[in-house]
Amino acid sequence: MKRITVTLTIGMIVLIISATTVSAKTINEADTTLCETLNYALMSSLREPVDKAIVEIYKNDINAPQGLRWDTTGAKILKIKQLYGVGGLYEITLRIMPFYRAHITYGIDEVVVNSSGELIRYKHLKTYPL
Secondary structure (H helix, E strand, O other), X not given: OHHHHHHHHHHHHHHHHHHOOOOOOOOOOOOOOHHHHHHHHHHHHOHHHHHHXXXXXXXXXOOOOOOOEOOHHHOEEXXXXXXXXXXXXXXXXXXXXXXXXXXXXXXXXXXEXXXXXXXXXXXXXXXXXX
């Protein structure tokens, strides 16, 4: 009887140990929290379609300064829409503030891109006077 109890106990311990899942912790080697770091990383990965939107938005603006650009610190993710299942395609709506020279803001725009890096649409919201 003792032998059966010991064998069952050892068997249960082995099952419990082998069934325990190991969870890995994300290493964040940045000066921001993990959430902020992920926001900046996502926005930075979408630089090409957002740059394209800026060119399109301001191409007919005769007052627009040359070399308008944007950065992630002046941008904000407004919405992330899951189009298909988890891990599928997403639509990301950003509010950006194009600037010139030493971060002199020229406008505010909303840009929608997908997680494949395609520009979906854009909308100009405001132009600041020079």
